Structures are given as C-alpha cells and as structure tokens.
Amino acid sequence: MFTGIVEAIGTVKEFIETDTSDVGGYGSSIVITDCPLILEDAHLGDSIAVNGTCVTITDFNSIDFKVGVAPETLRRTNLGDLRPGHKVNLERAVAGHVRFGGHFVQGHIDTTATILSITPDGNAKTFWFQPLDSSVLRFIVEKGFIAVDGASLTVIDVDETVRKAFSVMLISYTQEKIVTSKKQVGDSVNIEVDLMGKLLEKQVTLQIENQLKGQLNSTLGGLVEKIVDNKLRQLK
Template sequence: MFTGLIEHTSRISSISDPSSPANPSTEDEQGGFTLTLDDAAPILGDCSIGDSICINGACLTVTAFGDDWFKVGLAPETLTRTNLGEVKVGDKVNCERAMAGHTRFGGHMVQGHVDSTATIISKKPDGDSIRYRFQLPPSTTLLPYIVEKGYITLDGASLTITEVDDRERSFGIMLIAHSQEKLTLTSKDVGSTINVEVDCVGKYVLGSTERIEAMVDRIVEKKMKEKGLL
C-alpha cells in the first residue's frame, strides 16, 4: 500500500528484454523483462529483496539492489496496463516505497495497481501552477470513479481532480509549484501518456452497491414467484 506522495525520482539506467537475442535473461532476472534504476540511494536505506516500490504508479518488486541502484521485473500485464513499456534509458520515474505504519498518512490510499493510461490533451499555466487535462481511451470503464474534488493517482502521485467531462472522457488537475519540482509530470507534454489509478475506496463502494442491488433484485423476484406474482 502507498500514499501517492512521491519520495524521489530515479533514473532508468538499463532495460533488459530477455526475448531479445542480444539480451538473454539471467538467473537474477528470472526470465522477466527487467528495469534497472540508479540515482536511487534516498529510497534504498532500508531496502530488502522482495520489497515493493511504486514506480510511476505501478507496484513492483525489488529483485536486486546496491547502494544507488535497484532492479525490478515487469510482467506482460504491467506492460499492457501501464506506460512503463514506453520508458527509455535516461528517463526519470516517480518512486515511492511502501507505506510505513509509523508515519503520517498523507495523500490517499494507493494500491499501486494501475487501471489504465490516459493521454495529456492540454497543459496550460495558471499563475505559478499548471492546469492539465487528460483523456481516457474509448474503451474506458473508469468514469464512474472519477469525480470532481476526488482523488486520483497519476504516475504514482496523489492529486485532486478539478474537472470532469464524461462526454469527452476527460478530467483535469492543477499542479502547484511545489509538485512541479517533485514530479515527472512537469516534463511531459501534450500527447504523452500517464498511468492512472482511480480511488480504490470508490471501487469498493460502487462494487458493493452493485452487488447489494443485484442481491435485492434476486430476493424480490423470489418472493414474487412464491406469491404467484410472476
């Protein structure tokens, strides 16, 4: 579990694709697509093999690490759901270690389970802030979970939704000056993709409501049949 408060931005130092003859998999990579990240010392002081680190919003497992670098494996599902298949050597990514039980819980409850990607469709300055608008793909089912002034996680960062347009499948956020210095979103332009995780509390509430409604419908139908009304 994470909070969406980015601790550090690390750099992609190498990308290994075992399916390529030029990059055969090694034992420590366990036959998976592997990212190596450096410039990572601030988040490795208490690191252990098997720890979770949220990278651009995706919860990934540390498979190896040193003083200033670590490796994570990427499964096909991760590549399908996220923008991590698009990163290049030298790119910066947002990083957050798993939430500790003894710290204040800022941000919001983030699972690190990316739901989809969205595309930046506008980026405009507003005073010392920047207003962004994003568009979800035509196949999206996420709009019921995206509400004005609600939470959303973009590339791992907990942000507040400022506007929603269901017809355009779009939503907006405002990035304050402090966040501009901390997040990789600042360096992204119109047309770039970002990882999206909607508020998991909304998922559970809406999912539970739908199940309760279905259960009530079944009970009503049963009682009506018993009374010969159907």
C-alpha cells in the same frame, strides 16, 4: 500499499528484455539509478512504486536497483515506454509508523491516459488527461482523489461526454517533485482511480442484485440500502 506522496525521482539506467521462450514466455527488467534515499532501507523482495506501478526489487546496491516487469504490467502501464535517461516517480511501500499524507494507493494501474492539454494558471498548471479506458471516468469525481504516475492529486473537473477526460492542477511545489510536470501533450501517464469508488460500486451493485432477489443479509448491505432510499426520496 502506498500513499501517493512521491519520495524521489529516479533515472532509468537500463531496460532489459529477456527472451525466455524456451521456458514458456518472456520478461523484462528495469534498472533505476540516482535514488539513494529509496535504497536506505531496501531489501530484496520489497515492493516499490515506479510511476505508480507496484513492482518488486530483485537486486540493488547503494545507488540503483532492479525490478522485474511482467507482460501484463507492460500491457497495462507506461513502463514499457521507458528508456535509459527517462525520469520516474518513486515511492516505497508505506510503513505502519509513518503519517498518511496522500490517499490509499495500491500500485495497481487501472489504465493509462494521454495528456490532452497543459494550461498555465499563475504559477500552477492545469493538465487534462484522456484515459485509454474511458469506463474509469465513472470512478473519477470532482475534488476526489486520483493517482497520476503514482502521485496523489485532486481532481479539478471531469468531462464524461465530450472530451471523456479529467483535469488536475499542479502547484509550483508539486511541479518540482514529480515527473508529470515535465511531460508534454501526447505523452502517456499511469492512472489509478480511488479504490473506495470501486468498492462502493460493487456494494451498490450487490445490494441491487440482492433486492431483486429479495435478499438482504448484511449490515453493509442495509446501510447501502438506506443511502439509496434516501437519495431516491430526495429526487422525488
């Protein structure tokens, strides 16, 4: 679990593609450097978020570390686009004693998105992103949470009909702390929507299915039923 508060920006040192077809597949590894803060308490097997993607440390020293990247991860994220010299957002898995400054981020990327536009607004910048999988827009709401390349940001606007995109604003401080602010129109970012939205959708769906079946057998289901009934009464 992560908070979406980027701790450091690292530099890709090496992208290694390994052919293991003799044992049934292939794999990749990424070596990331210039991140001593991240390695102060590192252990083999630790989880770490690289551009918001939860990966596992397989080797490290005092200045850099290596992570393995599975084929599915390459298909679902922008990690496959990384090359030596590219900058990445880094965050260690959250510890129980730290303050939770962002929101609950799993490090499980839902889709990538393309930067549609970047518009200055004073010393801030507004970014519009168009998700590759537009179905995730149903989980993205105005003033809700979104993780972009692992950074916890607030959604400014959502356009589900024309652009099929959403926007966030980066203040000057945030621009200095994450890699997204240095990207250009057309570049790709990793997107993780708020987990609570997905859980709520599942519960509402199950509740509707149970109602259709004449079943109501859980406290949470009863709570969801009351919320739905109240909303329906308000619309009448």
